[in-house]
Amino acid sequence: MGRRKWQARASTRRRQNDDAKNRSSQVVELGEQTSSNSNQTDLLSLLALKEALNVDPNGALISWNRTTNFCTKINLGNNIFNSRIPQEIGLLRRLEYIEFSNNLFTGRIVPANISLWRNLAWVRTKFWRNLTSLRTLYLRSRGFEGEIPQSLSQLEGLSYINLGDNNLIGTIPLGMFNISTIEQFKVDFNDIHGTIPSTIGLTLPNLKLLVLGKNQFSGRVPISLSNVSSLELLVLSVNNFNGIMPRFGGLSKLDSLYAAETLIEDDISFISSLTNCTSLRVLDLGDNPLITGSIPETIANMSTLFDRLRIYGTQIVGRIPAGIGNLIRLTRLQLSYNNIEGPIPLSIGRLFNLRVLNLEDNRITSDAPSAFGNLTFLYSLSLQINNFSGIIPTSLVNCTTMRELDLSRNNFIGPIPREILIPTSYVFWNLSYNELTGSIPVEVGSLTKVEVLDFSNNRLSGLVPNSLGMCNSLEWLHLEGNLFEGQIPQGLGSLRGLTNLDLSRNNLSRTIPIFLSELHLQKLNLSFNILQGKVPITGVFKNKTAISLEGNKNLCGVIFELNFPPCSSSSISSKNNLSTPIKVVIPIVGVAAILCLIIILYKRRTINTNLLHATNGFSEYNILGRGRFGSVYKGIIDNGHTFLAVKILNLFVKGATKSFMAECNALSGIRHKNVVKMLSVCESVDFQGNDFKALIYEFKANGSLDKWLCYNREQEKGQSETQLRYLDIKQRLNIAIDIARAVEYLHCGTNSTIVHGDLKPSNILLDQDMTACVGDFGLAKIISSILSPQESSGTIGIRGTIGYVPPVCILT
Structure with a gap:
């Protein structure tokens, strides 16, 4: 048994010796093309590296083959390698450039198969130091973990290092802050902690880019950074730094x-220190x-190249300086979530x-x-959650590239x-939570790219325009909290992307x-x-949690979860019992009625057209005033002579029709120089078929x-003297x-007493x-x-505007 074991071991040794001889022959074969053993080592290391990276889908x-003796640059960026760093890299002493960025490498920033090396401590402290020629190390790969190896501190010629966007922990080895050749240092998007040495500005005098964002760094931002005259980019964001910001006024290249x-x-x-x-x-x-x-005001003196300014989520107060208008190259200005007051400067x-x-x-x-x-060139305008007032400026028509407009939660009227x-x-339109009135213009249908449209919680009225169905990209439509009437328009059925x-x-x-059940x-x-x-x-109505129908008392249905009563069967129509003569007469009468209606509508439409032209399409520029029941426009006829x-x-406002009749009755039979003269009355339909008065x-x-x-007085600035409004004592x-004469006439000058109210x-x-x-x-x-005083006063009630209601109307 012992002899067999010895023979097996001898056989194994022979195979290992044969493999060694084969590798030696390969070295000799490849070495014939070189004169240096180190070149042979580089070649074999590269081939071994290629074999270790066994997944190479791209x-x-x-191009890596045996005709290549050695290299100074390895760039595997923008692939999908998913292995660990191969151990053979440590043998490439001539290597100057390593880039593994945008891959799926995993593990520590040390080679794979560490058991082949002396021990883990050796790998951590000495492996990278063999790459004495290395100048650039890019390992931004999202998968590396563990601590930054101490051995990186020994790469004395390193200029560019990027370890960002990984899962690194621990601290940065202090020795790395002593590599004076470093120009770019990036470790952002990791979980690194610790402080930055206060001497960094002295030990890294060639630093151009320092990117530390999205980590756990703490302590103060070193003041010595203000002495690094070569510094161009400094990223400190999303860390736990504290204390005051160093004054970087001397960094002319920043x-x-x-x-x-x-x-x-x-x-x-x-930031005044940054003007230099x-x-x-x-x-x-x-x-x-904590800012x-x-x-x-010195912001007006900032660099003429200034492009982006973002000061948001702070405790700053006061106004936006007028000098902001000097930053004519500014493309992004974000001052949100602060306590800024006052009007926006016209500059x-x-x-x-x-x-x-x-x-x-x-x-x-302000307005x-x-x-x-x-x-x-404005792309996005966000003014929400302020106290803006007045009308929405029509000058926004010039912003032809606008994609996002948010004016919500203000006081626009x-x-x-x-x-x-x-x-x-x-693409995004939000006018919610304002005091907007009137109807939604039919031109809303031109917004074919809009995805979010929110006009909720205003005082908009009229019909929901059918033209909304032309907004093909619409996904989010909110019109709640308004005064819309009529039916849900059929045009919404075209919005197949509405969610x-x-x-x-x-x-x-x-x-x-x-059609609402057919949409997604x-x-x-x-x-x-x-x-x-x-x-x-069907459709969305099958999901109780996705719909809300409460407050509609006359709905009925068979879905038990909605708690609506069952619908009663429709009564059978008696039309089947009509005699033949009636069946013939009704269509004839109906056709005649339709013809008469067409004639009436045509005449009314002509009147509407005249008023439309006279007021320039009821243009905002022709507005003279607004009241509870409608708006007054300036009209011009007779080629500008009248x-x-x-x-x-606004007939959608409750009481508007009654107000119309009251005004007609009051003014139809009176003539007085101190009472406004009513020239005509128009009752018609508008171009959408709505009643028009x-x-x-x-x-x-x-x-x-x-x-x-x-x-x-603020509005008077810039106006000529003839435009300034002032009443002297005689005019008052x-x-x-004049007003007293009008009231006396209304109360006593006609057969009936007219109470203005x-x-x-x-x-x-x-x-x-100036006649009133x-x-x-x-x-x-x-x-x-002929009414008694008690009957007369009782028919009036309390009417009018608070502060101007006659006391007698309240007391009685």
Whole structure:
């Protein structure tokens, strides 16, 4: 038995010797092409490396063959190698460049098969030191783990090192901060901790790029970095640094400074020191809640190359400096999640290259400046969660490349301007939580690329436009919390990509259209409308958690989980019992009625067309004023020789029709120089088939009295003297007399007493010669003289605007 064991061992030794002889013959065969044993070693090492990397789907190693003696560069970047680092790399002493980036390498930054080497400690401390010629080491591969080997500290000629985007832990070996030849040092997106030596600026004098982002570094940012005159890029973001920021004013080559989500404790005024960084393009200080103060005016002196400014999530206060307009190359300005106040400076209109403007969640109080229209390259505008007021500027029509517009949670008023729907590149539109009125323009259908459309929680009214069905890319449509009426438009059935639809808290009526069950909806909210009829049973309606239908009392259905009563069977129509003569007469009468209706509608449409042209399409520029029941537009006819005031009633507002009748009744039989004269009345239908009512008055050139009593001095800046509004004592007295004469006439000058009900400065109009006329009789009440005082007062009730209601109306 012992002899057999000895013979087996001898046989094994013989095979090993034969393998050694074969390898020696290979060395000799390959060595004939070289004169150096080291070249032979490099060649065999490369071939072994090729064999170790047994997965090569992209054929990156095809060119590696026996005719290659040695190399100085290995670039395996942008492949899908998934092995560990082969041990043979440690034998390539001439190697100058290693790049394994964007692969699937795993394990430690040490070679595989470490058992073949002396011990693990040797590998960690001495393996990499053999690569004495190495200048560049790129191991950004997302899979390396463990600590950074100490042996890297011994690569005294290393210039470029990139260990970013891995799973490295521990600290950076201190010796690496003493390799004076290093120019680029990147270890971002790891889990490395520890502090940065305070002497880094002295020991790494050639440093150009220092990228430490997304780690666990702590301590202070070394002040010595401000002495590294070669520094171009400094990334400190997403770490636990603390203390104040070093003053980098002497770094004339500094291109970008990223310090977002650190724990910097400083006054924002420190950016004044950066005005000497004449090459600076990017400054990112986002999500630093310990930064305070206000943006200094010296920001106007920043580098003429300045491209991106991000100061968000801080405690800064004050206004945006007017000097911001000097940064004419700025493409991104993000000042969101701060405590910035006051209006936006008009100088912002000089930032012609701006692509992204984000002022979200501040305390800005002003109208949105028309200067936004100068930003013709604007890609994204975010003004949400502020105190903006006034109308949405129509100058946004000039921003033809706009893709994202968010004006939500402000105090914007007026209609949605048709003009800003012209840019068809929008992908995201959010106007929710404002005070917008009127209907959604039919031009909304031109937004064929929009994916998110949110007009919720405003005071929009009218029908939901059928043209929404032309928004082919729409995925998210929210119109809840408005005053929309009528049925859910059939056009929505064309939105095959729609996943989220919310039409709740409106006045939508009729039945739920069956096409909603055919869409691929994930969320559907139709609650709190006045819908009726049977609830569909297929599609999204099968998922109780995906729909909301509560608050629609007249719905019925068979889905038990929805708790609706079963639908009653329809009554049988009696049309089958009609006699033949009736069956013949009804169609004839119906055709005649339709012909009459066509004629009436044609005449009404002609009247509508005239008003449309007179007011320039009810343009925003022709608005004279807005009230509870409608808007008043300036109209021009007779080739510009005659001016009118056209009041368009918003019939979707409760009480608008009653107001229309009250005004007609009050003004139809009276004539007085101090009462506005009604020229005509229009009752018709609009171009969408909705009821249309309008009142046409004499135009009063000097507008309403409130504009003269409560003028805004800020708005007067830049106006000529003839435009400034001021009433002297004589004019005020004459206006008061005119109003008294009007009221005296209304109460005593006719057969019936007319109570205006809402007498206030905005309802007093001034003619060209400043003669005052009482207007807006929408709340007027005519009291017959034969009624008793008790009956008369009882029919009026409390009406009018708070602050202007006659005391007698409240007391009685």
